[in-house]
Amino acid sequence: MSFHIVVCIKSVITEAPDKRVIRTPEKCGMNPFDRPALETALGIKEKTGGTVTALSMGPAVAASALYEAMSMGIDRGVLLSDPCFAGSDTLATSNVLVAAIKKLAPCDLILFGTRTSDSDTGQVGPQTSVQLGLPLVTCAHSIEYTDSGLLVERRADDFLEKFQVSLPAVLTIHPSSVQPRDASLSGIETAFEKKEFETWDMAALDLSSDQVGDPGSPTKVLSMKRVKRDRKCEFVDGSAGEQVDALVNRLLEAGLIG
Protein backbone atom coordinates (compact mmCIF):
# COMPACT_ATOMS: atom_id res chain seq x y z
CA MET A 1 0.00 0.00 0.00
CA SER A 2 1.30 3.42 -0.85
CA PHE A 3 -0.26 6.37 0.92
CA HIS A 4 -0.73 9.97 -0.02
CA ILE A 5 -0.56 11.78 3.30
CA VAL A 6 -1.41 15.44 3.68
CA VAL A 7 -0.11 17.26 6.74
CA CYS A 8 -1.52 20.68 7.59
CA ILE A 9 1.06 22.88 9.29
CA LYS A 10 0.87 26.40 10.59
CA SER A 11 3.51 29.04 10.86
CA VAL A 12 2.96 30.48 14.34
CA ILE A 13 4.16 33.58 16.07
CA THR A 14 7.01 32.62 18.36
CA GLU A 15 7.21 35.86 20.30
CA ALA A 16 3.93 37.32 21.48
CA PRO A 17 3.87 41.08 21.43
CA ASP A 18 1.31 43.19 23.29
CA LYS A 19 -1.93 44.29 21.64
CA ARG A 20 -1.08 43.85 17.98
CA VAL A 21 0.08 40.76 16.15
CA ILE A 22 2.84 41.56 13.70
CA ARG A 23 4.16 38.69 11.67
CA THR A 24 7.81 39.15 10.78
CA PRO A 25 10.05 36.43 9.42
CA GLU A 26 12.18 36.53 12.58
CA LYS A 27 9.22 35.86 14.82
CA CYS A 28 7.61 33.01 12.89
CA GLY A 29 8.22 29.32 13.02
CA MET A 30 6.48 26.00 12.60
CA ASN A 31 3.82 25.30 15.21
CA PRO A 32 5.57 22.87 17.57
CA PHE A 33 2.38 20.77 17.82
CA ASP A 34 2.55 20.15 14.07
CA ARG A 35 5.96 18.50 14.29
CA PRO A 36 4.61 15.20 15.65
CA ALA A 37 2.07 15.16 12.79
CA LEU A 38 4.90 15.63 10.28
CA GLU A 39 6.98 12.97 11.99
CA THR A 40 4.05 10.55 11.90
CA ALA A 41 3.60 11.19 8.18
CA LEU A 42 7.30 10.77 7.43
CA GLY A 43 7.42 7.62 9.57
CA ILE A 44 4.50 6.08 7.65
CA LYS A 45 6.15 7.03 4.37
CA GLU A 46 9.38 5.32 5.42
CA LYS A 47 7.50 2.16 6.31
CA THR A 48 5.02 1.91 3.47
CA GLY A 49 6.29 4.23 0.77
CA GLY A 50 4.07 6.93 -0.68
CA THR A 51 4.21 10.68 -0.62
CA VAL A 52 3.81 13.41 1.96
CA THR A 53 2.38 16.80 1.06
CA ALA A 54 2.43 19.68 3.53
CA LEU A 55 -0.20 22.40 3.34
CA SER A 56 0.13 25.73 5.08
CA MET A 57 -2.26 28.64 4.94
CA GLY A 58 -0.81 32.02 5.74
CA PRO A 59 0.97 35.08 4.43
CA ALA A 60 4.27 34.78 2.56
CA VAL A 61 6.23 34.60 5.83
CA ALA A 62 4.45 31.29 6.54
CA ALA A 63 6.84 29.80 4.00
CA SER A 64 9.33 29.28 6.83
CA ALA A 65 7.17 26.46 8.20
CA LEU A 66 7.13 24.86 4.75
CA TYR A 67 10.89 25.16 4.45
CA GLU A 68 11.26 23.49 7.82
CA ALA A 69 8.96 20.69 6.67
CA MET A 70 10.92 20.34 3.43
CA SER A 71 14.14 20.12 5.43
CA MET A 72 12.63 17.24 7.36
CA GLY A 73 11.89 15.37 4.12
CA ILE A 74 8.36 15.99 2.76
CA ASP A 75 7.82 15.51 -0.97
CA ARG A 76 5.70 18.49 -1.79
CA GLY A 77 4.81 21.77 -0.10
CA VAL A 78 1.89 24.06 -0.89
CA LEU A 79 1.44 27.53 0.55
CA LEU A 80 -2.15 28.73 0.54
CA SER A 81 -1.79 32.45 0.40
CA ASP A 82 -4.02 35.28 -0.70
CA PRO A 83 -4.70 38.73 0.77
CA CYS A 84 -8.38 37.64 0.99
CA PHE A 85 -7.43 34.94 3.52
CA ALA A 86 -6.25 37.52 6.07
CA GLY A 87 -8.33 37.58 9.24
CA SER A 88 -9.65 34.04 8.75
CA ASP A 89 -10.86 32.39 11.93
CA THR A 90 -10.71 28.62 12.40
CA LEU A 91 -13.77 27.99 10.24
CA ALA A 92 -12.55 30.12 7.34
CA THR A 93 -9.15 28.43 7.67
CA SER A 94 -10.81 25.02 7.40
CA ASN A 95 -12.70 26.22 4.33
CA VAL A 96 -9.42 27.04 2.62
CA LEU A 97 -7.80 23.77 3.69
CA VAL A 98 -10.81 21.76 2.51
CA ALA A 99 -10.64 23.37 -0.92
CA ALA A 100 -6.90 22.62 -1.12
CA ILE A 101 -7.28 19.02 0.06
CA LYS A 102 -9.98 18.43 -2.56
CA LYS A 103 -7.59 19.75 -5.16
CA LEU A 104 -4.87 17.40 -3.89
CA ALA A 105 -7.15 14.34 -4.04
CA PRO A 106 -6.80 11.44 -3.80
CA CYS A 107 -5.52 11.62 -0.20
CA ASP A 108 -5.50 8.67 2.17
CA LEU A 109 -4.68 10.36 5.40
CA ILE A 110 -4.90 13.96 6.54
CA LEU A 111 -2.93 14.84 9.63
CA PHE A 112 -3.02 17.82 11.96
CA GLY A 113 -1.38 18.83 15.21
CA THR A 114 -3.75 18.80 18.17
CA ARG A 115 -3.59 22.58 18.56
CA THR A 116 -1.40 25.61 17.90
CA SER A 117 0.98 27.37 20.22
CA ASP A 118 -0.31 30.82 19.27
CA SER A 119 -4.10 30.47 19.32
CA ASP A 120 -4.76 27.11 20.92
CA THR A 121 -8.28 26.33 19.74
CA GLY A 122 -7.77 22.80 18.45
CA GLN A 123 -10.68 23.35 16.06
CA VAL A 124 -9.15 23.33 12.60
CA GLY A 125 -8.53 19.57 12.35
CA PRO A 126 -12.04 18.56 13.47
CA GLN A 127 -13.75 21.24 11.34
CA THR A 128 -11.85 20.14 8.27
CA SER A 129 -12.81 16.50 8.77
CA VAL A 130 -16.50 17.39 9.17
CA GLN A 131 -16.48 19.43 6.00
CA LEU A 132 -14.74 16.66 4.10
CA GLY A 133 -17.17 14.13 5.54
CA LEU A 134 -14.28 11.94 6.73
CA PRO A 135 -13.84 9.97 9.95
CA LEU A 136 -11.79 11.74 12.61
CA VAL A 137 -9.74 10.60 15.57
CA THR A 138 -8.21 13.34 17.71
CA CYS A 139 -5.13 12.96 19.93
CA ALA A 140 -3.98 9.86 18.04
CA HIS A 141 -1.19 8.21 19.96
CA SER A 142 -0.42 5.14 17.91
CA ILE A 143 -1.41 3.92 14.50
CA GLU A 144 -1.54 0.38 13.15
CA TYR A 145 -2.53 -0.76 9.67
CA THR A 146 -5.19 -3.37 9.06
CA ASP A 147 -6.76 -4.63 5.86
CA SER A 148 -9.75 -2.40 6.35
CA GLY A 149 -7.94 0.78 7.37
CA LEU A 150 -6.26 1.85 10.57
CA LEU A 151 -6.35 0.90 14.21
CA VAL A 152 -5.80 4.15 16.06
CA GLU A 153 -5.22 4.57 19.75
CA ARG A 154 -6.46 7.85 21.10
CA ARG A 155 -5.04 9.26 24.28
CA ALA A 156 -7.37 11.54 26.19
CA ASP A 157 -6.98 12.39 29.83
CA ASP A 158 -6.00 9.14 31.52
CA PHE A 159 -7.65 6.87 28.97
CA LEU A 160 -6.57 5.08 25.86
CA GLU A 161 -9.38 4.53 23.39
CA LYS A 162 -8.97 2.27 20.41
CA PHE A 163 -10.72 3.02 17.13
CA GLN A 164 -11.04 1.18 13.87
CA VAL A 165 -11.02 3.78 11.09
CA SER A 166 -11.56 3.38 7.39
CA LEU A 167 -9.53 5.43 4.95
CA PRO A 168 -9.41 8.19 3.97
CA ALA A 169 -9.38 9.62 7.46
CA VAL A 170 -8.35 12.66 9.44
CA LEU A 171 -6.20 12.39 12.56
CA THR A 172 -4.85 14.95 14.98
CA ILE A 173 -1.61 13.66 16.43
CA HIS A 174 -0.91 13.64 20.16
CA PRO A 175 2.20 15.74 20.90
CA SER A 176 3.89 13.01 22.92
CA SER A 177 3.21 10.17 20.46
CA VAL A 178 6.49 10.51 18.58
CA GLN A 179 9.79 12.37 18.87
CA PRO A 180 9.94 14.60 15.79
CA ARG A 181 13.15 14.24 13.82
CA ASP A 182 15.68 17.05 13.53
CA ALA A 183 16.30 18.44 10.09
CA SER A 184 19.76 17.41 8.92
CA LEU A 185 22.03 20.13 7.59
CA SER A 186 21.93 18.59 4.14
CA GLY A 187 18.13 18.43 4.41
CA ILE A 188 18.08 22.17 4.99
CA GLU A 189 20.54 22.76 2.16
CA THR A 190 18.42 20.66 -0.21
CA ALA A 191 15.16 22.34 0.81
CA PHE A 192 16.55 25.74 -0.10
CA GLU A 193 18.28 24.53 -3.25
CA LYS A 194 15.01 23.16 -4.56
CA LYS A 195 12.81 26.02 -3.35
CA GLU A 196 10.02 24.00 -4.83
CA PHE A 197 6.88 24.80 -3.00
CA GLU A 198 3.79 25.90 -4.85
CA THR A 199 1.63 28.85 -3.90
CA TRP A 200 -2.11 28.62 -4.42
CA ASP A 201 -4.26 31.74 -4.15
CA MET A 202 -8.04 32.25 -4.16
CA ALA A 203 -8.20 31.81 -7.91
CA ALA A 204 -6.49 28.44 -7.72
CA LEU A 205 -9.06 27.11 -5.27
CA ASP A 206 -12.76 26.46 -5.55
CA LEU A 207 -13.81 29.05 -2.97
CA SER A 208 -16.10 32.05 -2.82
CA SER A 209 -15.05 35.26 -1.11
CA ASP A 210 -17.70 34.88 1.62
CA GLN A 211 -16.02 31.67 2.80
CA VAL A 212 -12.67 33.23 3.67
CA GLY A 213 -11.09 36.09 5.60
CA ASP A 214 -13.35 38.38 7.62
CA PRO A 215 -16.56 37.61 5.67
CA GLY A 216 -16.08 33.87 6.19
CA SER A 217 -15.28 34.17 9.90
CA PRO A 218 -18.13 33.97 12.38
CA THR A 219 -15.76 34.85 15.22
CA LYS A 220 -13.92 38.16 15.51
CA VAL A 221 -11.04 38.96 17.80
CA LEU A 222 -12.07 42.27 19.37
CA SER A 223 -9.01 42.92 21.50
CA MET A 224 -5.97 41.22 22.87
CA LYS A 225 -4.11 41.86 26.06
CA ARG A 226 -1.59 40.07 28.15
CA VAL A 227 -2.92 38.35 31.26
CA LYS A 228 -0.99 39.09 34.41
CA ARG A 229 -1.05 36.31 36.92
CA ASP A 230 -0.70 37.50 40.48
CA ARG A 231 1.20 35.28 42.82
CA LYS A 232 1.42 35.77 46.51
CA CYS A 233 3.46 33.99 49.10
CA GLU A 234 1.97 33.27 52.51
CA PHE A 235 3.73 31.88 55.54
CA VAL A 236 2.02 29.36 57.78
CA ASP A 237 2.99 29.70 61.44
CA GLY A 238 3.07 27.26 64.31
CA SER A 239 4.69 23.92 65.07
CA ALA A 240 5.33 21.50 62.22
CA GLY A 241 2.09 19.65 63.02
CA GLU A 242 0.06 22.86 63.15
CA GLN A 243 1.60 24.03 59.91
CA VAL A 244 0.64 20.81 58.16
CA ASP A 245 -2.94 21.01 59.46
CA ALA A 246 -3.25 24.66 58.44
CA LEU A 247 -1.83 23.92 54.99
CA VAL A 248 -4.17 20.97 54.43
CA ASN A 249 -7.13 23.13 55.48
CA ARG A 250 -6.13 25.90 53.12
CA LEU A 251 -5.79 23.48 50.21
CA LEU A 252 -9.20 21.94 51.07
CA GLU A 253 -10.82 25.35 51.24
CA ALA A 254 -9.34 26.28 47.89
CA GLY A 255 -10.78 23.08 46.43
CA LEU A 256 -7.36 21.88 45.35
CA ILE A 257 -7.55 18.61 47.28
CA GLY A 258 -10.31 16.58 48.87
Next chain:
Amino acid sequence: MDTLYSEKNRVLRRSVRSFCEREIMPIAKDIDQEARFPWEVVEKMGKLGYFGIQVPKKLSGAGMDSVNYTIVIEEISRVCAGLGLCVTVHNSMAIYPIMGFGTGEQKQKWVPSLARGEKIGAFCLTEPNAGSDATAIEATAIRNGDHYVVNANKVFVTNGGVADICIIFVRTDPDAGRKGTSVIVAERGTPGFVVGDIEDLSGMRSNPVSSIRLYDCKVPVENLLGREGSGLKIGLQALDVGRIGIGAQAVGIAQAALEEAVKYANQRRQFGVPIAKHQAIQMMIADMATQVDSARLMVTRAAYLKDHGKPFTKATAMAKLHAGEVSSQVADMAVQIHGGYGYSKSYPVERYYRDARVTRIYEGTAEIHRMVIAREVLNEYK
Protein backbone atom coordinates in the same frame (compact mmCIF):
# COMPACT_ATOMS: atom_id res chain seq x y z
CA MET B 1 20.91 41.71 13.24
CA ASP B 2 18.24 39.10 12.60
CA THR B 3 16.97 40.92 9.51
CA LEU B 4 20.39 40.53 7.84
CA TYR B 5 19.90 36.79 7.78
CA SER B 6 18.14 34.85 5.06
CA GLU B 7 15.22 32.51 5.58
CA LYS B 8 17.65 29.62 5.26
CA ASN B 9 19.95 31.07 7.94
CA ARG B 10 16.97 31.37 10.26
CA VAL B 11 15.60 27.90 9.62
CA LEU B 12 19.10 26.53 10.23
CA ARG B 13 19.56 28.44 13.48
CA ARG B 14 16.16 27.35 14.78
CA SER B 15 16.83 23.77 13.90
CA VAL B 16 20.35 23.62 15.41
CA ARG B 17 19.20 25.49 18.50
CA SER B 18 16.34 23.11 19.09
CA PHE B 19 18.69 20.11 18.80
CA CYS B 20 21.33 21.65 21.06
CA GLU B 21 18.86 22.72 23.74
CA ARG B 22 17.26 19.30 23.80
CA GLU B 23 20.32 17.06 23.49
CA ILE B 24 23.34 19.01 24.78
CA MET B 25 22.09 21.63 27.22
CA PRO B 26 20.92 19.11 29.83
CA ILE B 27 24.38 17.46 29.99
CA ALA B 28 26.59 20.52 29.43
CA LYS B 29 27.34 21.08 33.10
CA ASP B 30 28.14 17.43 33.77
CA ILE B 31 30.41 16.87 30.80
CA ASP B 32 32.33 20.00 31.82
CA GLN B 33 32.72 18.81 35.40
CA GLU B 34 33.51 15.22 34.49
CA ALA B 35 35.70 16.27 31.53
CA ARG B 36 33.77 13.73 29.47
CA PHE B 37 33.47 13.58 25.69
CA PRO B 38 29.78 12.81 25.06
CA TRP B 39 29.91 10.16 22.33
CA GLU B 40 26.17 9.62 22.56
CA VAL B 41 25.39 13.15 21.30
CA VAL B 42 28.40 13.30 19.01
CA GLU B 43 26.95 10.34 17.11
CA LYS B 44 23.65 12.16 16.70
CA MET B 45 25.46 15.30 15.56
CA GLY B 46 27.30 13.21 13.00
CA LYS B 47 24.04 11.85 11.59
CA LEU B 48 22.69 15.39 11.24
CA GLY B 49 25.73 16.54 9.27
CA TYR B 50 27.49 18.68 11.90
CA PHE B 51 30.83 17.04 11.12
CA GLY B 52 30.80 17.86 7.42
CA ILE B 53 29.12 21.26 7.36
CA GLN B 54 30.92 22.66 4.32
CA VAL B 55 31.92 19.40 2.69
CA PRO B 56 30.22 18.91 -0.71
CA LYS B 57 27.30 16.49 -0.73
CA LYS B 58 29.10 14.06 -3.02
CA LEU B 59 31.65 13.54 -0.23
CA SER B 60 28.88 12.97 2.35
CA GLY B 61 28.79 16.54 3.62
CA ALA B 62 26.00 19.09 3.94
CA GLY B 63 27.45 21.48 1.35
CA MET B 64 26.76 24.64 3.34
CA ASP B 65 28.49 28.01 3.07
CA SER B 66 30.58 29.80 5.69
CA VAL B 67 27.83 32.06 7.02
CA ASN B 68 25.74 28.99 7.80
CA TYR B 69 28.85 27.40 9.26
CA THR B 70 29.17 30.26 11.78
CA ILE B 71 25.52 29.79 12.76
CA VAL B 72 26.03 26.10 13.53
CA ILE B 73 29.22 26.73 15.55
CA GLU B 74 27.66 29.65 17.43
CA GLU B 75 24.61 27.61 18.39
CA ILE B 76 26.59 24.59 19.59
CA SER B 77 28.94 26.86 21.56
CA ARG B 78 25.99 28.69 23.09
CA VAL B 79 25.17 25.50 25.00
CA CYS B 80 28.60 23.81 25.17
CA ALA B 81 31.77 25.53 24.01
CA GLY B 82 33.84 22.35 24.29
CA LEU B 83 31.68 20.65 21.67
CA GLY B 84 31.72 23.83 19.58
CA LEU B 85 35.51 23.54 19.66
CA CYS B 86 35.36 19.89 18.65
CA VAL B 87 33.15 20.64 15.66
CA THR B 88 34.97 23.73 14.43
CA VAL B 89 38.45 22.21 14.66
CA HIS B 90 37.23 19.03 12.99
CA ASN B 91 35.60 20.95 10.12
CA SER B 92 38.04 23.81 9.61
CA MET B 93 41.37 22.50 10.78
CA ALA B 94 41.18 18.81 9.86
CA ILE B 95 38.82 18.58 6.89
CA TYR B 96 39.60 21.94 5.30
CA PRO B 97 43.33 21.24 4.66
CA ILE B 98 42.41 17.93 3.00
CA MET B 99 39.71 19.59 0.89
CA GLY B 100 41.95 22.51 0.00
CA PHE B 101 45.24 20.74 -0.64
CA GLY B 102 44.47 17.02 -0.96
CA THR B 103 44.37 15.02 -4.18
CA GLY B 104 41.12 13.48 -5.38
CA GLU B 105 42.21 10.17 -3.91
CA GLN B 106 43.09 11.66 -0.56
CA LYS B 107 39.71 13.37 -0.34
CA GLN B 108 37.91 10.13 -1.20
CA LYS B 109 39.96 8.27 1.38
CA TRP B 110 39.48 10.53 4.40
CA VAL B 111 36.73 13.09 3.90
CA PRO B 112 33.48 11.03 3.73
CA SER B 113 34.02 9.25 7.06
CA LEU B 114 35.11 12.53 8.67
CA ALA B 115 32.07 14.34 7.21
CA ARG B 116 29.72 11.71 8.58
CA GLY B 117 31.32 12.03 12.00
CA GLU B 118 32.36 8.38 11.99
CA LYS B 119 35.94 9.54 12.36
CA ILE B 120 37.15 12.58 14.26
CA GLY B 121 39.87 14.88 12.98
CA ALA B 122 42.61 16.88 14.70
CA PHE B 123 45.19 19.53 13.81
CA CYS B 124 48.65 19.10 15.29
CA LEU B 125 50.89 22.12 14.95
CA THR B 126 51.80 23.26 18.48
CA GLU B 127 54.84 21.74 20.19
CA PRO B 128 56.47 22.47 23.55
CA ASN B 129 58.92 24.85 21.84
CA ALA B 130 56.66 26.07 19.05
CA GLY B 131 53.48 27.93 20.00
CA SER B 132 52.98 31.35 18.46
CA ASP B 133 56.12 30.75 16.42
CA ALA B 134 54.99 27.92 14.16
CA THR B 135 58.26 28.03 12.24
CA ALA B 136 60.05 26.64 15.28
CA ILE B 137 58.55 23.15 15.06
CA GLU B 138 60.97 20.27 15.59
CA ALA B 139 58.90 17.30 14.41
CA THR B 140 60.54 15.46 11.53
CA ALA B 141 59.42 13.21 8.70
CA ILE B 142 62.34 11.65 6.92
CA ARG B 143 61.61 9.95 3.64
CA ASN B 144 62.59 6.32 3.38
CA GLY B 145 61.41 4.73 0.13
CA ASP B 146 57.61 4.59 0.06
CA HIS B 147 57.12 6.03 3.53
CA TYR B 148 58.18 8.75 5.94
CA VAL B 149 59.59 7.99 9.35
CA VAL B 150 57.88 10.51 11.60
CA ASN B 151 58.94 11.69 15.03
CA ALA B 152 56.81 14.34 16.67
CA ASN B 153 55.73 15.64 20.03
CA LYS B 154 52.54 17.63 19.54
CA VAL B 155 50.81 19.27 22.49
CA PHE B 156 47.43 20.88 23.10
CA VAL B 157 45.75 18.85 20.37
CA THR B 158 42.02 19.61 20.35
CA ASN B 159 40.07 16.32 19.99
CA GLY B 160 43.42 14.58 20.61
CA GLY B 161 41.95 11.90 22.87
CA VAL B 162 39.39 10.80 20.28
CA ALA B 163 40.94 11.74 16.94
CA ASP B 164 41.36 9.13 14.20
CA ILE B 165 42.81 11.34 11.48
CA CYS B 166 45.48 13.91 12.37
CA ILE B 167 46.94 16.72 10.31
CA ILE B 168 50.57 16.79 11.45
CA PHE B 169 53.08 19.54 10.80
CA VAL B 170 56.60 18.22 10.34
CA ARG B 171 59.94 19.11 8.83
CA THR B 172 60.65 17.01 5.78
CA ASP B 173 63.89 18.90 5.22
CA PRO B 174 65.33 19.78 8.62
CA ASP B 175 68.04 21.97 7.03
CA ALA B 176 65.70 24.07 4.87
CA GLY B 177 64.33 26.26 7.68
CA ARG B 178 60.71 27.33 7.28
CA LYS B 179 60.72 26.11 3.67
CA GLY B 180 61.20 22.57 4.93
CA THR B 181 57.81 22.41 6.68
CA SER B 182 55.27 19.92 5.36
CA VAL B 183 51.95 18.41 6.36
CA ILE B 184 51.28 14.71 6.61
CA VAL B 185 48.13 12.89 7.60
CA ALA B 186 48.66 10.29 10.30
CA GLU B 187 46.00 7.84 11.40
CA ARG B 188 45.50 6.63 14.92
CA GLY B 189 46.46 3.00 15.20
CA THR B 190 49.61 3.32 13.10
CA PRO B 191 52.43 1.70 15.11
CA GLY B 192 54.30 4.43 17.01
CA PHE B 193 51.25 6.74 17.19
CA VAL B 194 50.69 7.46 20.89
CA VAL B 195 47.96 9.55 22.51
CA GLY B 196 49.21 11.31 25.64
CA ASP B 197 47.29 12.28 28.77
CA ILE B 198 44.22 14.48 28.48
CA GLU B 199 44.99 18.05 29.64
CA ASP B 200 43.27 19.07 32.85
CA LEU B 201 41.98 22.32 31.36
CA SER B 202 40.37 25.30 32.99
CA GLY B 203 37.59 25.44 30.37
CA MET B 204 36.54 23.50 27.26
CA ARG B 205 36.66 20.49 29.53
CA SER B 206 34.33 18.30 27.47
CA ASN B 207 36.98 18.36 24.77
CA PRO B 208 39.72 15.73 25.17
CA VAL B 209 42.64 18.07 24.41
CA SER B 210 45.80 15.95 24.66
CA SER B 211 49.30 15.53 23.41
CA ILE B 212 49.99 13.24 20.46
CA ARG B 213 53.39 11.69 19.95
CA LEU B 214 54.76 9.81 17.01
CA TYR B 215 57.77 7.57 17.62
CA ASP B 216 59.48 6.33 14.46
CA CYS B 217 56.00 6.14 13.00
CA LYS B 218 55.92 4.90 9.38
CA VAL B 219 53.52 7.03 7.34
CA PRO B 220 53.04 6.20 3.64
CA VAL B 221 54.24 8.92 1.22
CA GLU B 222 50.68 9.07 -0.19
CA ASN B 223 49.75 10.75 3.10
CA LEU B 224 51.72 13.91 2.29
CA LEU B 225 49.30 16.83 1.83
CA GLY B 226 50.29 19.23 -0.95
CA ARG B 227 54.00 19.25 -1.71
CA GLU B 228 57.02 18.94 0.53
CA GLY B 229 57.69 22.45 1.81
CA SER B 230 54.12 23.73 1.49
CA GLY B 231 53.37 23.15 5.19
CA LEU B 232 53.33 26.72 6.39
CA LYS B 233 51.08 27.82 3.54
CA ILE B 234 48.60 25.06 4.38
CA GLY B 235 48.78 25.93 8.07
CA LEU B 236 48.21 29.64 7.57
CA GLN B 237 45.27 29.09 5.22
CA ALA B 238 43.67 26.60 7.59
CA LEU B 239 44.08 29.06 10.45
CA ASP B 240 42.49 31.84 8.37
CA VAL B 241 39.44 29.65 7.93
CA GLY B 242 39.55 28.19 11.43
CA ARG B 243 39.50 31.59 13.04
CA ILE B 244 36.06 32.28 11.58
CA GLY B 245 34.89 29.27 13.58
CA ILE B 246 36.65 30.37 16.77
CA GLY B 247 35.06 33.81 16.34
CA ALA B 248 31.65 32.14 16.04
CA GLN B 249 32.42 30.01 19.08
CA ALA B 250 33.29 33.13 21.10
CA VAL B 251 30.02 34.78 19.98
CA GLY B 252 28.09 31.70 21.13
CA ILE B 253 29.65 31.82 24.60
CA ALA B 254 28.98 35.57 24.87
CA GLN B 255 25.38 35.13 23.73
CA ALA B 256 24.80 32.49 26.39
CA ALA B 257 26.35 34.73 29.06
CA LEU B 258 24.15 37.65 27.99
CA GLU B 259 20.98 35.55 28.13
CA GLU B 260 21.81 34.16 31.57
CA ALA B 261 22.67 37.62 32.89
CA VAL B 262 19.36 39.10 31.71
CA LYS B 263 17.40 36.20 33.16
CA TYR B 264 19.14 36.54 36.50
CA ALA B 265 18.86 40.35 36.62
CA ASN B 266 15.11 40.06 36.21
CA GLN B 267 14.79 37.46 38.97
CA ARG B 268 17.18 38.61 41.65
CA ARG B 269 15.77 41.25 43.95
CA GLN B 270 17.85 43.59 46.08
CA PHE B 271 16.80 46.87 47.69
CA GLY B 272 13.17 45.98 47.01
CA VAL B 273 13.38 45.68 43.21
CA PRO B 274 14.74 43.26 40.61
CA ILE B 275 18.40 44.20 40.16
CA ALA B 276 17.58 44.83 36.46
CA LYS B 277 15.96 48.06 37.71
CA HIS B 278 19.31 49.33 38.95
CA GLN B 279 20.98 51.54 36.41
CA ALA B 280 24.42 50.07 36.99
CA ILE B 281 23.11 46.66 35.91
CA GLN B 282 21.35 48.17 32.90
CA MET B 283 24.59 49.79 31.74
CA MET B 284 26.31 46.42 31.84
CA ILE B 285 23.46 44.73 29.97
CA ALA B 286 23.55 47.45 27.30
CA ASP B 287 27.31 47.02 26.85
CA MET B 288 27.02 43.25 26.71
CA ALA B 289 24.29 43.29 24.06
CA THR B 290 26.20 45.83 21.97
CA GLN B 291 29.39 43.82 22.23
CA VAL B 292 27.71 40.56 21.25
CA ASP B 293 26.08 42.18 18.24
CA SER B 294 29.30 43.80 17.06
CA ALA B 295 31.20 40.54 17.38
CA ARG B 296 28.52 38.58 15.53
CA LEU B 297 28.45 41.15 12.74
CA MET B 298 32.22 40.96 12.31
CA VAL B 299 32.25 37.18 12.28
CA THR B 300 29.40 37.13 9.77
CA ARG B 301 31.23 39.62 7.57
CA ALA B 302 34.38 37.50 7.57
CA ALA B 303 32.33 34.45 6.57
CA TYR B 304 30.50 36.47 3.92
CA LEU B 305 33.77 37.63 2.37
CA LYS B 306 35.02 34.07 2.24
CA ASP B 307 31.77 32.88 0.66
CA HIS B 308 32.10 35.56 -2.03
CA GLY B 309 35.70 34.76 -2.88
CA LYS B 310 37.02 38.03 -1.47
CA PRO B 311 40.20 38.39 0.61
CA PHE B 312 39.24 37.69 4.20
CA THR B 313 42.48 37.46 6.21
CA LYS B 314 42.18 40.88 7.83
CA ALA B 315 38.43 40.65 8.42
CA THR B 316 38.87 37.21 9.96
CA ALA B 317 41.72 38.28 12.23
CA MET B 318 39.68 41.29 13.39
CA ALA B 319 36.59 39.18 13.95
CA LYS B 320 38.45 36.53 15.94
CA LEU B 321 40.33 39.10 18.01
CA HIS B 322 37.21 41.12 18.76
CA ALA B 323 34.92 38.15 19.39
CA GLY B 324 37.48 36.61 21.75
CA GLU B 325 37.80 39.80 23.77
CA VAL B 326 34.04 40.33 23.75
CA SER B 327 33.37 36.85 25.04
CA SER B 328 35.79 37.36 27.94
CA GLN B 329 34.31 40.75 28.82
CA VAL B 330 30.70 39.66 28.48
CA ALA B 331 31.25 36.50 30.52
CA ASP B 332 33.02 38.62 33.13
CA MET B 333 30.06 41.02 33.35
CA ALA B 334 27.64 38.09 33.52
CA VAL B 335 29.55 36.80 36.56
CA GLN B 336 29.46 40.30 38.07
CA ILE B 337 25.69 40.55 37.61
CA HIS B 338 25.29 37.20 39.37
CA GLY B 339 27.33 38.44 42.34
CA GLY B 340 28.57 35.61 44.56
CA TYR B 341 26.33 33.10 42.78
CA GLY B 342 28.22 33.84 39.57
CA TYR B 343 31.35 32.55 41.22
CA SER B 344 29.66 29.27 42.09
CA LYS B 345 29.08 26.23 39.94
CA SER B 346 25.35 26.49 40.64
CA TYR B 347 25.04 28.86 37.71
CA PRO B 348 26.39 28.32 34.19
CA VAL B 349 28.08 31.74 33.90
CA GLU B 350 31.03 30.41 35.86
CA ARG B 351 31.57 27.87 33.05
CA TYR B 352 31.18 30.52 30.36
CA TYR B 353 33.81 32.60 32.14
CA ARG B 354 36.32 29.73 32.03
CA ASP B 355 35.40 28.75 28.46
CA ALA B 356 35.59 32.29 27.09
CA ARG B 357 39.14 32.88 28.24
CA VAL B 358 40.86 30.55 25.81
CA THR B 359 39.32 32.10 22.71
CA ARG B 360 41.96 34.82 23.13
CA ILE B 361 44.72 32.21 23.15
CA TYR B 362 44.22 29.39 20.66
CA GLU B 363 44.37 29.53 16.88
CA GLY B 364 46.64 32.55 17.37
CA THR B 365 46.82 34.67 20.53
CA ALA B 366 45.28 38.14 20.66
CA GLU B 367 48.79 39.57 20.43
CA ILE B 368 49.59 37.60 17.27
CA HIS B 369 46.24 38.71 15.83
CA ARG B 370 47.11 42.35 16.47
CA MET B 371 50.38 41.78 14.62
CA VAL B 372 48.52 40.29 11.64
CA ILE B 373 45.98 43.11 11.59
CA ALA B 374 48.65 45.81 11.99
CA ARG B 375 50.64 44.35 9.11
CA GLU B 376 47.59 44.45 6.84
CA VAL B 377 46.57 47.95 7.91
CA LEU B 378 50.08 49.40 7.65
CA ASN B 379 50.29 48.06 4.11
CA GLU B 380 46.85 49.30 3.21
CA TYR B 381 47.38 52.98 4.04
CA LYS B 382 51.07 53.19 3.13
